[in-house]
Amino acid sequence: MSTTKQDLLRLGLELLLKHGYTDLGVATLLERAGVPKGSFYHHFGSKESFGLQAIDLYMEGVHAALDAAFAGDETEPLEQIRLFFTIVSAGYKGEGYLGCLLGGLGQELSGISPAFRKKVEACFTVIARRFEKALTRARDQDQLRAGVDPRELAELLVNCWEGAALRSRLRRNASPLDQMLDFYFAAVTP
C-alpha cells in the first residue's frame, strides 16, 4: 500500500470517529492530509470503498489487541478478555473517549448502506468468535457459571460493550465501560 493511501486511511480513521461518515467531506480529508484532489479516487475509487478500508485498518488494531491479550498461555481466559478491554479502553482514553468506530458507523450507516451493514456485522462476529474461544476454555476450566453458552455469552459481551461505548462517547469518560465489565464478569462467573 502506498504511503499516501496509508496516510489517508490513518487520518480518515481519526476523522470518521469524530465526524461519522456522511459529515466527513473528501475535500476536508485531502486538505487535512495535504494530498492533491485527484489522488483520493485514484487510491479508493469511491468514498464508500475508503470507509470500508478504514474499517479494515481499524480491525487491524482490534486484532493486534486480541492477539496481545490472548497470547499468554499462563493467563486465565477471563483475565485475557479483561486484558483485551483494558487495551481497548486505553485507546479510547487516548482519543478522548469517542467510543468505537464499529458502533458509530454501524449505527449511522446500516439503515442506508448494505455494504457497511454487512461489514460491521462481520467485524462484530469475528470479535465475538475470539471471545467465544476464550469463554469455552473458561467453561472447560469451570470458571463460568453452570449452563451458560459460550457463543451467546460472547455475542452479549460484544453488544453490551458497544452500548457502554456509546454512553462513554456521550459522557467522555470510562465509567460506563468499567461498570459494564464488572457487571458482566460478576454475572458469568460462579
Add this chain to the structure above:
Amino acid sequence: MSTTKQDLLRLGLELLLKHGYTDLGVATLLERAGVPKGSFYHHFGSKESFGLQAIDLYMEGVHAALDAAFAGDETEPLEQIRLFFTIVSAGYKGEGYLGCLLGGLGQELSGISPAFRKKVEACFTVIARRFEKALTRARDQDQLRAGVDPRELAELLVNCWEGAALRSRLRRNASPLDQMLDFYFAAVTP
C-alpha cells in the same frame, strides 16, 4: 403545534431512523411530506432544531411506553420493566428492526454536536431514572440480588439495551434484544 409541523416531525422521525441526520436532506423531507420549501425554516429555524424536536417527539413515545408499563400497582417492578421493553420491541418490529433513534443519533452526532450529545445523554438519564425507581422497589421487596445499586443497574440496563439495539439494527431481528434482557434479569435477580 401546527399540523404541518407535526407531519414534518412524524415523517422526520421515520426518515431519521433510517437515514441518520446528516444523510437526510431537508429537500427530501419536504418533498416526501408534500410541503413547500419555505415552511421548513418557518417551523424549525434550523435543521438542528428540527432534529432536536424530532428527539422530543420520539421521547413522547418512550414516555407513553414507560407510563403504560409502570401503571399497574399490582405488577411486580421487574415485570414492569420487562413490559416496557416488550412495548419498545414491538415498535422496533413494526419499523423492521432499525434500532433506537437515541442510539443512532447519539453515535452519529455526539462527536460533532454538543447540542445533540447533551440531548441524547439527557434522554438516557431520564429513562434510567424511571428504571431506577422500579429497581429500588424491586430491591425493597427483596427481588434483587443483595448488594446491587439500583441507580447503577438502571444505567447498565439502558446501556446494554442500546448495544443490543445496535446489533438488532445490523441483523434486522429481535434476538440480540431478547438475549440481553434474559441475561440481565438472570444476573440481577437472586
